[in-house]
Amino acid sequence: MAVTESTSARTGTGTAVELIDLRRTYGTLNALDGLSLSIAPGEMVVLLGPSGCGKTTALRILAGLDRADEGTVQVGGEDITRVPANKRDMGMVFQAYSLFPHMTVRDNVAFGLRLRGQDKGRRLQRARDMLDLVGLARFEDRFAHQLSGGQQQRVALARALAVEPAVLLLDEPLSALDAKVRVQLREEIRRVQLDVGTTTLFVTHDQEEALAVADRVGVMNSGRLDQIAPPTELYARPATRFVAEFVGLSNRVRTQVSDGHADLLGSRVQLLEGSVPSGAGHALVRPESVLLSESDRPNARVVSIAFLGPFSRVQARLEDGQVVVAQTTSSLATRLAHDVPVRLDLDADAVLVVPD
Amino acid sequence: MSRSPRLAGLSAAGTGWTAWLALLPFLLFLLVFLVVPTVTVVVGAFQGGSGFTLDNIAALFEPTSLSVLGKSLVLSGVSAVVGAVFGAFLAYLVVQRPATSAFRRVVTAISGVLAQFGGVPLAFAFIATLGFSGVVTEAARETLGIDLFGSGWIYALPGLILVYSYFQIPLMVIVFLPALDGVRPQWREAAVNLGASTRQYWTQVAGPMLLPAFLGATLLLFANAFAAYATAAILVSQGNPIVPLFIRTALTSEVMLGRENLAFALAFEMIIVVAILMTAYSLLVRRTSRWLQ
Amino acid sequence: MTGTRNWSVVRWVSLAAFAVFFSLPLLSMLDFSTRVVGGEGRTGRAWRNLLTDPTISASIVTSLLLAVLTTVLMLVLLAPTMIWVRLRVPAASKLIEYLCLLPLTIPPLVIVVGIKNVYAWVTYLFGDSSLTLTFAYVVLVLPYAYRSIDGALGSINVITLSEAARSLGAGWGTVIVRVVLPNIWSGITSAGFVAVALVLGEYTFASLLSFETLPTVLGLLNKSDAPTGVAGALASLVLAAIFLLLLSSVGRGTRTTKGT
Numbered sequence: 067m068a069v070t071e072s073t074s075a076r077t078g079t080g081t082a083v084e085l086i087d088l089r090r091t092y093g094t095l096n097a098l099d100g101l102s103l104s105i106a107p108g109e110m111v112v113l114l115g116p117s118g119c120g121k122t123t124a125l126r127i128l129a130g131l132d133r134a135d136e137g138t139v140q141v142g143g144e145d146i147t148r149v150p151a152n153k154r155d156m157g158m159v160f161q162a163y164s165l166f167p168h169m170t171v172r173d174n175v176a177f178g179l180r181l182r183g184q185d186k187g188r189r190l191q192r193a194r195d196m197l198d199l200v201g202l203a204r205f206e207d208r209f210a211h212q213l214s215g216g217q218q219q220r221v222a223l224a225r226a227l228a229v230e231p232a233v234l235l236l237d238e239p240l241s242a243l244d245a246k247v248r249v250q251l252r253e254e255i256r257r258v259q260l261d262v263g264t265t266t267l268f269v270t271h272d273q274e275e276a277l278a279v280a281d282r283v284g285v286m287n288s289g290r291l292d293q294i295a296p297p298t299e300l301y302a303r304p305a306t307r308f309v310a311e312f313v314g315l316s317n318r319v320r321t322q323v324s325d326g327h328a329d330l331l332g333s334r335v336q337l338l339e340g341s342v343p344s345g346a347g348h349a350l351v352r353p354e355s356v357l358l359s360e361s362d363r364p365n366a367r368v369v370s371i372a373f374l375g376p377f378s379r380v381q382a383r384l385e386d387g388q389v390v391v392a393q394t395t396s397s398l399a400t401r402l403a404h405d406v407p408v409r410l411d412l413d414a415d416a417v418l419v420v421p422d
Numbered sequence: 423m424s425r426s427p428r429l430a431g432l433s434a435a436g437t438g439w440t441a442w443l444a445l446l447p448f449l450l451f452l453l454v455f456l457v458v459p460t461v462t463v464v465v466g467a468f469q470g471g472s473g474f475t476l477d478n479i480a481a482l483f484e485p486t487s488l489s490v491l492g493k494s495l496v497l498s499g500v501s502a503v504v505g506a507v508f509g510a511f512l513a514y515l516v517v518q519r520p521a522t523s524a525f526r527r528v529v530t531a532i533s534g535v536l537a538q539f540g541g542v543p544l545a546f547a548f549i550a551t552l553g554f555s556g557v558v559t560e561a562a563r564e565t566l567g568i569d570l571f572g573s574g575w576i577y578a579l580p581g582l583i584l585v586y587s588y589f590q591i592p593l594m595v596i597v598f599l600p601a602l603d604g605v606r607p608q609w610r611e612a613a614v615n616l617g618a619s620t621r622q623y624w625t626q627v628a629g630p631m632l633l634p635a636f637l638g639a640t641l642l643l644f645a646n647a648f649a650a651y652a653t654a655a656i657l658v659s660q661g662n663p664i665v666p667l668f669i670r671t672a673l674t675s676e677v678m679l680g681r682e683n684l685a686f687a688l689a690f691e692m693i694i695v696v697a698i699l700m701t702a703y704s705l706l707v708r709r710t711s712r713w714l715q
Numbered sequence: 716m717t718g719t720r721n722w723s724v725v726r727w728v729s730l731a732a733f734a735v736f737f738s739l740p741l742l743s744m745l746d747f748s749t750r751v752v753g754g755e756g757r758t759g760r761a762w763r764n765l766l767t768d769p770t771i772s773a774s775i776v777t778s779l780l781l782a783v784l785t786t787v788l789m790l791v792l793l794a795p796t797m798i799w800v801r802l803r804v805p806a807a808s809k810l811i812e813y814l815c816l817l818p819l820t821i822p823p824l825v826i827v828v829g830i831k832n833v834y835a836w837v838t839y840l841f842g843d844s845s846l847t848l849t850f851a852y853v854v855l856v857l858p859y860a861y862r863s864i865d866g867a868l869g870s871i872n873v874i875t876l877s878e879a880a881r882s883l884g885a886g887w888g889t890v891i892v893r894v895v896l897p898n899i900w901s902g903i904t905s906a907g908f909v910a911v912a913l914v915l916g917e918y919t920f921a922s923l924l925s926f927e928t929l930p931t932v933l934g935l936l937n938k939s940d941a942p943t944g945v946a947g948a949l950a951s952l953v954l955a956a957i958f959l960l961l962l963s964s965v966g967r968g969t970r971t972t973k974g975t
Binding site: 129130131151152153154156157158160162163164165166167168177178180181182222225226229235 | 606608609611612614615616617618619622626627630631
């Protein structure tokens with residue numbers, strides 16, 4: 067299956083990264099099955115996928131903490147596949163527990179500079195600047211166990227950036243944090259990354275996170291890259307069934323394909339690349355692409371209503387028995403009730419049709 | 423653990439002194455067999471022929487007593503350091519394997535047994551190995567022509583140091599292994615990622631982090647050696663190279679008649695030394711436990 | 716990084732060195748105790764002595780009896796007390812913990828020095844059999860037994876169990892004996908194993924209070940009949956090792972999950 071790749075529009079001042087055909091097996095487990103990825107200078111690419119898909123393996127190979135069985139790693143045009151981890155010019159933020167507990171926050175951030183032999187005055191000043199950047203300047207004398215999870219990760223980010231790395235690596239940095247902190251912190255990370263302009267690889271299993279911060283999102287599945295594209299494109303035009311189902315919600319509606327078009331919900335729509343060329347199949351339709359209206363030509367009955375605050379999701383049963391989820395305004399949803407007849411229409415340019 | 427209202431009510435009705443009554447047998451037992459002896463020692467240290475006296479305490483500072491104390495401290499200190507260094511190294515070799523590997527379990531179990539090794543079995547083990555007609559001594563005599571036994575160094579301080587390390591090293595493995603386990607792999611990876619070489623990782627990250635636990639464990643070994651009696655008592659039949667044997671002399675020797683209370687004073691001295699060591703130990707351990715959660 | 720081949724070599728050599736250091740004396744004991752004095756070949760004389768010599772065999776019996784008595788007395792005193800504290804007098808838990816761990820910080824030698832007066836009374840009341848050492852041994856065993864039983868109590872929800880039993884009509888005695896004890900059995904057996912291992916090897920108290928137990932009798936053989944002493948020492952060591960290894964497998968076998 068050809069990987070659908072869109073190139074990035076970003077042109078930053080950072081370093082380009084190339085992962086070329088990486089393969090890695092652990093015993094019988096195939097972690098990476100020919101992964102190739104380009105990151106443009108200054109770009110933030112997010113690798114998204116379920117656990118075990120290989121995204122963390124790819125990141126660790128780039129960091130030098132793991133070695134690929136086959137393939138090449140290039141940074142700034144240079145082949146660094148054989149370079150040991152401590153000689154690569156990278157900054158990494160781990161999921162948790164990575165701050166050195168016996169050093170103050172300031173000493174943690176200055177650690178990389180100390181290893182590079184910078185004199186004390188300069189490195190402490192740089193540490194303070196980095197802590198300012200993440201908004202934690204007044205915590206510089208505290209220790210890791212005195213900080214909250216979110217604060218610890220901000221310190222980790224400051225520490226990774228203090229050495230001005232060519233590449234910034236983030237290994238599920240938000241997964242161990244509370245939901246609300248996660249949202250705040252991901253925006254902070256994006257702000258800092260744009261500010262500093264470092265080429266960044268961010269790994270996560272949270273698709274909302276990926277869509278929110280990335281320049282491009284690469285969806286990984288069983289050691290391969292299914293699709294890499296800007297978030298909007300990934301969402302609207304998923305290249306594979308896996309991507310369509312992993313990113314966002316999808317209805318699966320039975321349909322017939324003929325002549326390069328699919329018939330469903332009373333409309334005839336174009337097919338997305340990768341669809342079944344003809345015959346029967348299931349179309350993957352997002353709830354927000356299903357228009358629900360109170361009409362005198364109903365084609366469905368309401369099954370249940372979920373009020374989600376700013377909007378609502380309504381389940382409705384079509385005449386042929388299929389249940390479809392539509393997204394509506396909450397004001398409309400409050401007017402509905404179980405068994406009320408409604409009309410469902412399709413509002414999409416093209417859909418992906420997958421085999422039964 | 424939260425308590426149900428009903429049970430709290432039940433015990434509230436019964437607590438007061440009636441429930442405490444059930445603890446009486448146990449508390450009385452401890453009173454008689456633990457508290458009274460300890461108090462006897464403390465009080466007795468200050469007793470003389472005619473009531474309260476500081477003579478016994480003064481005797482602790484006589485040249486003989488001080489020299490014995492010094493030798494005890496040397497024996498305990500050296501065996502503690504030997505045990506700490508080799509034990510930490512052995513623990514490090516073990517911790518590299520996963521916690522469930524057979525190798526690690528075997529070493530931990532053997533360490534548990536050997537750490538309790540003391541008294542009769544240990545003494546005889548060394549007599550059998552390095553005694554006058556011990557296996558290694560004889561082998562050296564016959565094959566290499568070297569007399570390992572000499573003037574019986576095994577029955578004096580140098581020998582005791584070697585003998586003590588036999589249980590100090592396993593004890594260190596047991597005490598220090600949890601600390602090594604607490605060192606998270608992320609710290610090493612973060613250090614490496616920031617540019618640290620192996621040496622820099624050990625001297626700037628892992629070393630400082632493990633130092634309090636290491637020192638604490640060493641103190642524990644020190645206290646353990648200082649209080650040990652049985653092994654030395656069997657190997658050394660005469661003389662007072664260390665404090666515990668000095669106490670034996672004070673208790674049993676007819677020469678010391680009239681100075682029975684010296685034994686109390688010496689025992690009191692032991693309490694003080696061990697108490698100091700254990701306090702320092704708990705202070706160090708408390709600091710580490712915060713880091714290595 | 717420690718993945719290099721050099722490190723592997725260092726590792727295996729070090730482990731081998733440790734193995735030799737620790738097994739040499741044990742093997743020497745085996746050799747020494749089976750030697751023919753002034754001759755060639757092997758003999759089981761020393762080992763047979765352990766069973767035939769009246770003093771030694773008497774002391775074996777004494778030590779075994781002491782082990783049993785200590786275990787029983789310790790369990791009778793400690794287990795109900797600890798359970799009672801958990802159920803009825805939680806305010807006392809800190810005190811009990813402190814008292815039980817105290818023997819770890821007070822050297823046995825110190826306790827012996829101070830216990831002579833107490834034992835004058837004990838022998839007056841109970842006679843001068845070596846079995847009176849039981850009382851002192853219970854104190855020595857306390858910290859280890861406490862930790863075992865405390866661990867077992869902590870892994871079951873004692874209070875909920877006892878509430879359930881009481882609500883079905885059980886008296887406190889029934890609760891302790893028929894509800895709690897069966898559930899902390901692994902802790903009890905662990906405590907028992909430690910007690911036996913400790914008693915079989917205990918020398919300080921027995922020798923300074925002038926009682927005759929296996930360790931003290933063997934200790935005296937140092938000068939008169941070393942091979943037999945070595946044989947006895949090796950036997951007690953192996954026995955204690957078996958007990959401690961049994962203990963570690965019992966402890967591992969019962970990792971009950973904390974009840975809700």
